[in-house]
Amino acid sequence: MNLLRITTIRLFYAVILLMAVLLLNFTMMHLAPGDVADTIAQSMGGADEEVLAQIRTDYGLDQPFLVQLARYMGGVLSFDLGYSYYHNAPVTDLILQRLPATLLLVFTAQIFALLLGVVLGVISARKPNGILSHFVTFFALFGYSAPVFWTGILLLIAFSLKIQWFPVSGMRDVTISGGFWVHAVDVARHMVLPTLTLSSIFLALYSRLSRATMMETLGSDYVRTAKAKGLTQRQVVYKHALKNALSPVITLAGLQFSAVVSGAVLVETVFAWPGLGTLAFESILVRDTPTILGILFFSALMVIVGNLLTDFVLRLVDPRLRARA
Template sequence: MVRYLCKRLLHAVLLLLAVLVLNFLLIHFSPGDPVQTIAGAMGGMTEELRTKLTQQFGLDKPLYVQLGIYLGNVLQGDLGQSYYFNSSVVSLIWERVPATLLLVVVAVLVAFLVGTFLGVLAARRPNGFFSQVVTLLSIVGYSAPVFWTGIVLIILFASVLPIFPVSDMRTPGLEDGFWGGVWDVAKHLVLPAFTLAFVYIAQYSRLARASMIEALSADYIRTARAKGLSESIVLYKHALRNAVLPVVTVLGMQFGNVLAGAILVETVFNWPGLGRLSFDSVLRRDYPTLLGILFFASMMVVVMNQLTDLAYRIIDPRIKS
């Protein structure tokens, strides 16, 4: 087990190093100049100031020198200084991490639990009415872009049914104590989390339905029923444990897609997380901040892949390595 974990850790480190180099090259080869962007925001600047900023940001050095300096700083835990926000990239990320993690974790849990539950119920009667409803839901979920769903929800709950807040994470100036603040954040979280989770609910429900139908036709399920076990035990203890494996696999593999979707959701709902920060960084050509966000997202994806492997070992004891 220790050897297996060490091997996976080495692969993760090499993968992160490759991601660092690739992200650095892609961003620096992309069109745009951060100094020019800052000049536009200032309404213009002198050639002397432009040269000073280019030297201060290290953009006057060859690309391979910039890459070496960047990798050395990252190994020391330094992700650089933001060009636009004039602050440490690490501090900027840590300020936004809680909001993004709250949104992503809630959306993933809702999608996994609701999608699996709908898929299991639909698998009990594959040709029934409820199964057809789940199929229709999956088609709508696949077809609707995340930003479109968010805009529809904003229109619906801003004018037609003003029940939930449609912007920000907290109500400005609200002072209701700890539990009042928790309730306020929860209300603001409903629409962004549902928007992000909706497309994955559709995917997980279809996948769980197909896996559950296959599991219910297996020999060990017929044996369990022949022993006289109740249908609920057969369904949830024996069949579900095997049928949920593909869902767990897809969940771990799609965590990066969820983070990408969070960028659009946070922009639509003005949610103060990493997605909104990355959107602003792209517009302002803020290379260090964008690289820091991509590095953090890569680490989260690698961690999720490791947790997925561990979940496999817990769910299915047959998997030993």
């Protein structure tokens, strides 16, 4: 009952937020110089003012801003994100076709970074002055400061060119045939490097934070109580300390979700991963406004869904949140 009410309120806010994002994006795109007519003219090898004006009329680009906005919003409300002039296909189709690849990458990277980050954090919190702890700190700093595309290229050189463990780019090998599992393994092999690259930044954040919160909870009164009960080391650390240390890490992961999505754009470009990121990159180069807007819309949607999920996971972990309505 309670949960239902909260969910409804949250969803209501989410819709309003999405609308605001849409409005902002549309306005910004409109303010930016250049449009698709320029690109088309360019690909035709140049055109005079008359032809440009003709193209703009054809695509409704000569209409006043408010009219264009109203048309677009109306379209979105009926799940129509417009038509890509460049790709010659409805934007919704284009995006839905690319979305699974991005979702796969984003979620795998996020979950991988979270799991490994927490494990490393816990291990280094138990021995804050141990070699492993220093190693994690160094590694975390490195991962956090290195630009994603640089890390990606470095991994490519190391693991695709020098030692050829993983494929260089793409998501599947078209020459492979076989059942579901054959393809699954193939995709997994292609995913390793992009996932590692995308995780590297977030791994740093999560391992640092979980190290700090674990050190705090390990020194807390209730952990002392757990020890005084004669529980094993494992029960004390994983049952009593970890569950309390998780909340801040989950919160951070939720907040970082948008960063993971935007990081995916860079990673996809480096590894030619056929997801929204590559599509966004191509579309920006050719000023394919409807596609860019559509991708931004879906990105916002992903972030909002990610945040909602975070909220629910937090509720599972912390009974105090559940009680607070």
